[in-house]
Amino acid sequence: xxxxxxxxxxxxxxxxxxxxxxxxxxxxxxxxxxxxxxxxxxxxxxxxxxxxxxxxxxxxxxxxxxxxxxxxxxxxxxxxxxxxxxxxxxxxxxxxxxxxxxxxxxxxxxxxxxxxxxxxxxxxxxxxxxxxxxxxxxxxxxxxxxxxxxxxxxx
Numbered sequence: 411x412x413x414x415x416x417x418x419x420x421x422x423x424x425x426x427x428x429x430x431x432x433x434x435x436x437x438x439x440x441x442x443x444x445x446x447x448x449x450x451x452x453x454x455x456x457x458x459x460x461x462x463x464x465x466x467x468x469x470x471x472x473x474x475x476x477x478x479x480x481x482x483x484x485x486x487x488x489x490x491x492x493x494x495x496x497x498x499x500x501x502x503x504x505x506x507x508x509x510x511x512x513x514x515x516x517x518x519x520x521x522x523x524x525x526x527x528x529x530x531x532x533x534x535x536x537x538x539x540x541x542x543x544x545x546x547x548x549x550x551x552x553x554x555x556x557x558x559x560x561x562x563x564x565x
Contacts, residue, residue, distance in 0.1 A: 413457050414554055421455040424553045427467040440476040441466055443484035458494075460550045461543060462487030478509055482539075489513035490543045497544030504533040516540050 422429040435441045443462045447453040455463060462483045469479035482501055489499045498516035503509070512531060520528050525535045 414558060415454040415456050416460070416554060416557065417452040417454065419452070420557050421453070421460060421463055424550065424557050425460065425463040425467050427463065432463075435466075435476050435480065438476075441480040441484070443480075443487055457547065457550055457554070458487055458491040460554070461490050461546055464546060464550060465541065481510065485511065485513040486541050486543070489515070490547075497542065498540050499543050500538050500540045502530060502535055503537045503539075504531075505536045506533055 416424060418432070419429060422432050432441070432444075436444045441462075443459070445453045445455055445459050465483035465486055466476075466479050469482055470476060474482070486499050486501055490496065493499070493515050496515040496517075499513050500516040500519045501511050501513045502519060503511035519538055519540075520530060520535070522538070
């Protein structure tokens, strides 16, 4: 089965982000994992692209500035794309290159009780944030289907 794709208009409705603000963030380089497009064509978001968009909005709602929210959302979405069966993705930050980090399946990240004994990806762990991408995939699928069931264009 081919996964459904959403235009920017529909994707922004599903992710509950203002389309104009989203386009401004993409143009300013704050959300770098938006699907590519060419002038005159709509971006098409697949379910993995939607993970990034949804998390971008959620992280900004949580108070993150847009560039940092974009970095985290894109890393997590990329890990979710590479590990489609994974239900939890952890974003791992270290002490030496803040505010950047990397995302991994949660079951690959050492337990917090082990952080003082191990290095991860060659460095010490400063902080880990885990995202329930399994539930997020379910929510995106539900709201995508709801969006697709609407007849006619809504703008």
